[in-house]
Amino acid sequence: MPATYTVRRAGPADLAALVALEQASFSYDRMSPRQYRRHLASPGAAVLLAEDAGALLGSALLFFRRGSALARLYSLATAAAARGRGIGKALLQAAEAEARRRGAARLRLEVRRDNAAAVQLYEKHGYRRIAELAAYYDDGADAWRYEKSLIASPPP
Incomplete structure (x- = not known):
């Protein structure tokens, strides 16, 4: 099935849809409308979304720290x-592209150990597990930390 959606930077008009997706997707550590509003306006964050005919299909939130390659x-x-x-996959690739555009050399993330689909996505796209985080989430679930180099390796 060909992709019929687009990935773009989110804006203030997307707030209600982003919050609704957050509520539907997570039962823990949810972001509030106030937090999303702050991230949408922050130069240290990027909110990306995938949409099809105006319907929100997914989102990604990245954070950047000035002077950091991470x-x-x-x-x-x-x-x-x-x-x-x-x-x-599309959002992950867009997140990597945005991180590269901003000068990041590495992208790091945490994922619930029991989220098999997400673990598979990250590992399939070159993320390596660098740490185990016990009771990381509000509900006591464990997490794994992953990281990927965004710098292309020279051919052998």
């Missing part, structure tokens, strides 16, 4: 009805 993928969510369409 970017952080804080959140990646795909709407339940859009799963299996490559939305997660």
